Amino acid sequence: MIDALGQPQSAVVLGGTSDLAGAIVQALVRRRCRSVVLAGRDEQRLAASAATASAAGAEHVSIVRFDALDVGDAARAVDDAFAAALDAAGGVDLVLLAVGVLSREREELDPARTAEVVTATYSWPATALTRAAALLREQGYGRIVVLSSVAAMRVRRQNFVYASAKAGLDTFSVGLSEALRGTGVAVQIVRPGRVPTKMTEGLPSAPMSSTPDAVADAVVAGLESGAPVIWVPPAARWAMGLARLVPQALWRRVPG
Ligand SMILES: NC(=O)c1ccc[n+]([C@@H]2O[C@H](COP(=O)([O-])OP(=O)(O)OC[C@H]3O[C@@H](n4cnc5c(N)ncnc54)[C@H](OP(=O)(O)O)[C@@H]3O)[C@@H](O)[C@H]2O)c1
Numbered sequence: 001m002i003d004a005l006g007q008p009q010s011a012v013v014l015g016g017t018s019d020l021a022g023a024i025v026q027a028l029v030r031r032r033c034r035s036v037v038l039a040g041r042d043e044q045r046l047a048a049s050a051a052t053a054s055a056a057g058a059e060h061v062s063i064v065r066f067d068a069l070d071v072g073d074a075a076r077a078v079d080d081a082f083a084a085a086l087d088a089a090g091g092v093d094l095v096l097l098a099v100g101v102l103s104r105e106r107e108e109l110d111p112a113r114t115a116e117v118v119t120a121t122y123s124w125p126a127t128a129l130t131r132a133a134a135l136l137r138e139q140g141y142g143r144i145v146v147l148s149s150v151a152a153m154r155v156r157r158q159n160f161v162y163a164s165a166k167a168g169l170d171t172f173s174v175g176l177s178e179a180l181r182g183t184g185v186a187v188q189i190v191r192p193g194r195v196p197t198k199m200t201e202g203l204p205s206a207p208m209s210s211t212p213d214a215v216a217d218a219v220v221a222g223l224e225s226g227a228p229v230i231w232v233p234p235a236a237r238w239a240m241g242l243a244r245l246v247p248q249a250l251w252r253r254v255p256g
Contacts, residue, residue, distance in 0.1 A: 015098030
């Protein structure tokens, strides 16, 4: 069960090999989380993430496989992850959605890559969250934490395919949160600026950058406060509010 400070004992991570998810899992395990289900596509990377979670103190770590390009399989993946959590911990306190693919500038004219980015960043996550929400509703309690991005707030030329998919997922998550009001299940949206992880490898630093540990600490604090939106760093909230007012001619000159 979720404790009085909002911290989960049992978590399902969709995107269990994500660097940000890894930092968040470590932070959760350092508090109260004892059971973790890591769902992802690559068996070796999942095993490595599972070993890290165990070393941090998780008592039960299970692995579920899925490919986010297979949207028709999303409900099965969520069902399997919930079944593993039920076996280990008797329920699911937290679902963390960390799947995503960043598009790069050179890829923007490739239709197959656009389909891949949009499917893995929006279609699969939205489908999986729909199933997770239904299962949590049946259970009667739980949190869903969605890793969105400041990129969803105002699209940039450099990664507009990814940003458009994140904007879709962010809007979906706001709607899901409304749909779940009064059910005992809550959705929290995390909007980080750029973080050095394998997703952003080789990219220059950008305004509103942070670190995986800063994101993890913000998520833990957000679980405690119940804030519907968690900005990392917190100043990103005001910066992105202003950014939405900047004329496009000026916006395209902002580095990042
Ligand atoms: N890093 C940032 O600057 C930043 C900023 C804001 C928001 N975010 C969001 O935070 C989340 C985590 O990102 P991260 O920075 O931790 O990057 P990451 O380590 O690359 O994590 C991305 C996750 O998505 C998974 N994934 C991608 N395609 C998949 C597929 N076809 N099937 C199954 N899983 C797939 C990856 O699996 P593999 O390990 O197998 O590749 C990985 O677990 C993402 O949603 C990202 O959009 C990141």
